[in-house]
Amino acid sequence: MSTELDQRCRDLVVELGLGAASDVSEVRPLTGGVASDIAMVVLPDQKICVKFALPKLRVAADWQAPVHRNAAEYAWLKVAADILPDSSVRLYGRSETAHGFAMEFLDGQGVYLWKDALLAEAKDRGEAARVADMLGQIHKASAANGFDTSAFQNRDDFRALRIEPYLGYTAQNHPDLAAILGALEEMLYDGNAVLVHGDVSPKNILFRDDVPLVLDAECATMGDASFDPSFCLNHLVLKAIHLPGSSDSLLTQVQAFWAAYATHITWEAPADLEARICRLLPALMLARVDGKSPVEYLDEAGRETVRRVAIPLIKSPVTTVADFADNIAIALKEIRS
Numbered sequence: 263m264s265t266e267l268d269q270r271c272r273d274l275v276v277e278l279g280l281g282a283a284s285d286v287s288e289v290r291p292l293t294g295g296v297a298s299d300i301a302m303v304v305l306p307d308q309k310i311c312v313k314f315a316l317p318k319l320r321v322a323a324d325w326q327a328p329v330h331r332n333a334a335e336y337a338w339l340k341v342a343a344d345i346l347p348d349s350s351v352r353l354y355g356r357s358e359t360a361h362g363f364a365m366e367f368l369d370g371q372g373v374y375l376w377k378d379a380l381l382a383e384a385k386d387r388g389e390a391a392r393v394a395d396m397l398g399q400i401h402k403a404s405a406a407n408g409f410d411t412s413a414f415q416n417r418d419d420f421r422a423l424r425i426e427p428y429l430g431y432t433a434q435n436h437p438d439l440a441a442i443l444g445a446l447e448e449m450l451y452d453g454n455a456v457l458v459h460g461d462v463s464p465k466n467i468l469f470r471d472d473v474p475l476v477l478d479a480e481c482a483t484m485g486d487a488s489f490d491p492s493f494c495l496n497h498l499v500l501k502a503i504h505l506p507g508s509s510d511s512l513l514t515q516v517q518a519f520w521a522a523y524a525t526h527i528t529w530e531a532p533a534d535l536e537a538r539i540c541r542l543l544p545a546l547m548l549a550r551v552d553g554k555s556p557v558e559y560l561d562e563a564g565r566e567t568v569r570r571v572a573i574p575l576i577k578s579p580v581t582t583v584a585d586f587a588d589n590i591a592i593a594l595k596e597i598r599s
Contacts, residue, residue: 398526453486
């Protein structure tokens with residue numbers, strides 16, 4: 263373990279008034295993220311999770327990001343706690359100078375990571391609909407009059423963290439799609455309707471007693487409502503490609519997600535948002551094989567399947583999530599036959 267990370271954690275504990283440096287009996291780095299240093303810190307009466315933003319993400323491509331995004335992440339977690347107190351983590355404070363914060367460390371009986379359950383092909387427990395319901399409630403609340411958006415005017419950070427690495431970089435690898443992907447980039451950059459989390463991924467969603475808790479909101483900004491649903495649905499679709507035995511279940515979960523989320527849409531016509539999701543989703547699929555952050559569980563055959571499925575839907579998008587799921591199912595059946 264880095265002695266520097268150990269010292270930063272001890273310093274944060276002191277700064278936030280959580281204890282003395284000598285109270286820290288263990289600092290254990292946690293794996294899985296590419297954008298932050300994350301550690302479990304053991305204090306005399308509790309374990310906490312400490313997170314510091316990195317200026318350069320741990321990916322093969324050169325991917326720089328401002329460390330002040332840590333403030334927007336903490337602000338998103340506070341908003342989620344206000345709106346859905348049962349579906350949020352306890353927060354213990356943030357350091358403006360260290361660009362780090364402390365929160366509850368989640369473990370124990372009944373706690374599991376959604377990504378692990380999906381990759382293990384565990385029985386569907388309705389997770390997709392629960393996540394969508396939670397997300398829809400946050401979007402709806404953030405679109406209401408009086409919502410304080412001051413902590414989330416981060417469109418340039420969002421461009422650096424999401425728009426350029428996913429869509430801009432992918433367009434360089436697919437010049438024939440550059441105009442379509444460029445239009446999606448503009449759509450996302452100009453959006454301002456709801457509070458976007460920016461990384462609603464199964465790897466960032468823990469379930470505790472069947473209640474979802476979403477972490478890792480480093481990309482939080484006021485933005486276009488299509489991004490969060492598309493980002494999450496993308497992971498379900500990619501796993502449907504990766505796990506042939508679970509394809510039908512995962513595509514059913516795609517439709518369950520949309521059905522649960524759609525009940526909360528008040529800020530625009532649901533059909534308009536659904537159509538934008540169907541435009542953005544295949545672009546994000548392609549971005550996870552040819553963008554700056556390729557998904558780790560697909561081999562080259564899987565990546566080529568994603569291209570064969572996604573590119574036609576980028577060029578000729580459908581307008582409903584049901585049609586999108588049907589198109590994926592038909593394409594996979596043809597490829598696998």
